[in-house]
Amino acid sequence: MPNNVSFLDSVNRYFDAAAPFTDLPEGLLKQIKVCNSVYQVYFPVKINGEVKVIEAYRAQHSHHRSPTKGGIRYSNHVNQEEVVALATLMSYKCAIVDVPFGGAKGGVRINPWEYSESDLEKITRRYTTELIRRKFIGPAIDVPAPDYGTGSREMAWIYDTYRSFHGDDINAAGCVTGKPVNQNGVRGRTEATGRGVFYGIREACNQKDLMDKLGLSLGIEGKTMVVQGLGNVGAHTATISQDEGGVKIIGVSEVEGAIYSKDGFDIHEVMRHRQEHGSILSFPGVQTFGKEDRRAVMEFECDILVPAALENQIDRDNAPNVKAKIIAEAANGPVTADGAEILAKKGVVVIPDIYLNAGGVTVSYFEWLKNLSHMRFGRLEKRFDEGAYRRIIEQIEQTTGKTVSERDKQMIVRGADEIDLVRSGLEETMITGFQGIYELYREKEGINDLRTAAFALAISKISNDYIALGIWP
Ligand code: NAD
Numbered sequence: 130m131p132n133n134v135s136f137l138d139s140v141n142r143y144f145d146a147a148a149p150f151t152d153l154p155e156g157l158l159k160q161i162k163v164c165n166s167v168y169q170v171y172f173p174v175k176i177n178g179e180v181k182v183i184e185a186y187r188a189q190h191s192h193h194r195s196p197t198k199g200g201i202r203y204s205n206h207v208n209q210e211e212v213v214a215l216a217t218l219m220s221y222k223c224a225i226v227d228v229p230f231g232g233a234k235g236g237v238r239i240n241p242w243e244y245s246e247s248d249l250e251k252i253t254r255r256y257t258t259e260l261i262r263r264k265f266i267g268p269a270i271d272v273p274a275p276d277y278g279t280g281s282r283e284m285a286w287i288y289d290t291y292r293s294f295h296g297d298d299i300n301a302a303g304c305v306t307g308k309p310v311n312q313n314g315v316r317g318r319t320e321a322t323g324r325g326v327f328y329g330i331r332e333a334c335n336q337k338d339l340m341d342k343l344g345l346s347l348g349i350e351g352k353t354m355v356v357q358g359l360g361n362v363g364a365h366t367a368t369i370s371q372d373e374g375g376v377k378i379i380g381v382s383e384v385e386g387a388i389y390s391k392d393g394f395d396i397h398e399v400m401r402h403r404q405e406h407g408s409i410l411s412f413p414g415v416q417t418f419g420k421e422d423r424r425a426v427m428e429f430e431c432d433i434l435v436p437a438a439l440e441n442q443i444d445r446d447n448a449p450n451v452k453a454k455i456i457a458e459a460a461n462g463p464v465t466a467d468g469a470e471i472l473a474k475k476g477v478v479v480i481p482d483i484y485l486n487a488g489g490v491t492v493s494y495f496e497w498l499k500n501l502s503h504m505r506f507g508r509l510e511k512r513f514d515e516g517a518y519r520r521i522i523e524q525i526e527q528t529t530g531k532t533v534s535e536r537d538k539q540m541i542v543r544g545a546d547e548i549d550l551v552r553s554g555l556e557e558t559m560i561t562g563f564q565g566i567y568e569l570y571r572e573k574e575g576i577n578d579l580r581t582a583a584f585a586l587a588i589s590k591i592s593n594d595y596i597a598l599g600i601w602p
Contacts, residue, residue, distance in 0.1 A: 134466055136440045137214040142466040144217075147584030150573055153592050157601050161220075161591050164190045164213045165231075170259045176248050183237060185256050187265045187273075190216035190232040193594045196269055197233035198223065198490060200276025200307075201256075201283070203249075207236035211440070215276075218461055218483050219490065221587035226487040226562045228494045233271050235260075241278040253283050257290040266291060268303030268501070274493045275307040277439065280361065281319065284308045303500035306493035315496035315506070317551035318489075323365020323437075324552065325488015326459045328559035330433060331374055333455065333480050336567065343454045343478060345432060353393070355380035355431040355453065358438030359400060359409075362459045362486065366435055367396045376433070382426035386410045387418040389429050428452060436463035443468040451477060458482035473578055481580035483587060484562050491558045495551055506551065511544035518542040 134142065141162065148158050167188045173180045186209055189197040199219040202212075212234050219232030237256055241249060260266040266273065266287075275284060284307040291304040308314035317324075333339060334349040345352070354376045356367045363381075370376040377393040385408045388399070394415065402412045410417045418425045427434065427447050434453035436442045440462030443451060448464075448471035456472065456479045458464060464472065464479060472479055499506060519542045526532050533541070545553070570582035595601040 135210060136462045136465075137210045137217070139462060139466040139469075140214045140217050143469075143580055143584050144588070147581045147588060150576060150581070150585040151588050151592065153588065157592055157595060158588070160595065160601070161191070161588055164188055164216060165192050167209060167213060168260075168263055168265050169209060172255050172259055174248070174251050174255055176244070176251070183239060183252055183256070185235070185237040185259070186212040187235040187260055187271070188212045188216035188233060189265070189271060190234075191220040191591065192231050193591055193598070193600070194223070194229050194231045196230060196267070197271045198228070198230035198274065198493065199233035199235070200274045200489070201235035201237070201279050202276040203237050203239055203241040203278030203283075205238065205240045206439075207238040212236040214440075215461055220591065221483040221584060222487045222490055224587040224590040225484050225565065225583060226491050226558050228487075228490055230272070230490070230494070233273075234276070235273055249283070250286055253286040254290045257287045258294075261291060261294050266304055267295075268298070268300045268497070272303065272493070272497060273305050274489065275361070277360070281307055281309045281314065284314075285312045288312060300501055303497050306496040308496070313500055315492065315499050315551060316546075316548040317555070318492045318496055319361065320365045320369070321492035321551075321555060322362045322486050322489035323367075323459070324369050325491065325555055325559050326362065326366040326435065326437075326457060326485055327369040327374060328488070328556050329480055329485045329563060330370070330455070330457050332560055332563040333478070338571075339478060342476070345454060350375035351377065352432040353377050353379045354433045354435060355389075355426060355429045356435045356437055357382045357426050357442065358436070358460070359383050359403065360438070363435065363437030364400060366437055366457075366459050368400075371396050379431055380426060380429040381409060382418075382423045383409050384420070384423070386420050387423045387426040387429075388412055388415040389418070390415040391430075433457055436460050439463070441465055443472070445471060448472050449475075451475070453477065455480065458485050461486065469578075469580065479578065479580055481583045484566055484579075484583050487562065488555055488559060491555055492551055495554060506547040507545050507549070511546065514544035515542045518544075
């Protein structure tokens with residue numbers, strides 16, 4: 130028997146474990162499970178005078194809703210199976226948080242850190258052109274976003290390339306999300322996945338029965354946290370958890386190694402140190418683990434472990450040594466199906482990726498809506514709300530004969546800006562998403578973990594679409 134299952138096998142095993150709780154016919158389950166289409170392409174790019182052949186993919190897992198949506202990953206490990214697994218998770222993720230998209234994912238098999246900025250631009254623009262050619266991108270077709278190894282810079286290149294082919298499409302900006310704010314992006318998209326991870330962990334920590342089961346106190350404040358990967362998702366999860374949740378960060382890892390201190394450290398200082406010195410390992414006053422031992426981070430003693438780098442980080446080899454009480458899957462697929470079985474037996478609570486990192490796609494949805502409406506959120510109502518709040522305060526002042534200081538008044542009357550609305554929409558989405566999963570977990574006999582509940586919820590929601598649309602008899 131192979132030592133550990135593949136990422137896609139894990140995803141399918143999670144699906145199979147949840148399917149019996151949905152009471153759906155086998156054919157419909159199969160339709161929901163399979164990946165609807167995959168585009169594989171090789172294209173040439175001239176780099177330093179030499180032609181390099183680049184391998185790339187775009188997978189659209191489910192067309193039950195349009196457009197499809199999902200990030201683009203730049204990594205040496207990209208292959209068809211990985212892209213399909215990630216696209217599959219996207220379908221379930223969108224269903225759980227009620228974002229009206231099918232799931233998709235793209236991947237380019239390169240190590241982005243080995244290329245110059247102008248080479249990356251060439252590769253990104255050429256990849257986009259291939260997608261346009263095959264109609265695998267467009268505001269009503271398929272809308273990419275950032276993922277591992279890509280960010281707002283790449284999204285701006287994609288938008289610009291799409292626009293140059295579709296100059297007459299007034300909604301062209303909706304062809305990709307995660308764009309820079311001054312390029313039709315939305316405020317709060319960069320932090321969205323990490324912020325959503327924080328809201329999701331906080332919601333789990335607010336469940337008394339769950340915390341009692343783990344022997345932990347109620348609430349996120351004061352909990353200890355360890356984070357793997359300080360990229361977009363990991364860095365925002367760690368900083369927001371520390372600054373807004375009162376969490377104590379006691380361990381982190383990056384490509385160069387891992388650090389641990391049971392007394393904790395300021396995550397901003399660690400990140401600043403890494404930026405200045407190129408490594409976390411020289412950070413003062415901590416225990417260090419070199420590159421070869423960086424996976425030790427998975428076995429650090431803590432309340433909450435946040436894998437925020439890549440898939441397959443906890444498998445059946447290291448799962449027995451995990452000491453965390455909660456595993457918060459900020460990355461996609463960080464725990465293999467074998468690892469998950471071991472963790473369940475140990476009583477570890479896993480908050481699953483298909484819910485927990487859905488903040489990115491949620492705010493991407495807001496960005497897409499902003500692009501289609503051609504207007505910044507809050508523009509219409511901000512001043513109106515401020516006037517109304519001011520009149521309410523003035524009425525209260527008149528009735529009570531007391532005055533509110535101008536400073537307090539300014540704070541109370543402030544109308545919502547785009548960032549306030551985006552964060553509020555994200556918070557609402559993450560809380561509602563958790564409640565949906567938790568209700569099923571508590572009430573459906575036989576469901577013993579949050580992941581099975583999350584998959585069952587997603588499958589049921591997608592099946593409703595198939596049935597309502599008459600796609601399924
Ligand atoms: P990123 O490229 O910004 O960051 C990844 C970080 O992990 C990098 O800093 C990298 O150096 C580090 N890393 C790589 N290998 C490591 C290792 N073995 N040990 C420790 N650190 C390591 O990527 P990201 O966007 O933060 O994505 C991280 C994960 O979150 C991925 O699984 C991705 O699919 C998932 N995700 C991302 C988003 C998003 O909005 N960016 C949304 C949902 C899910």
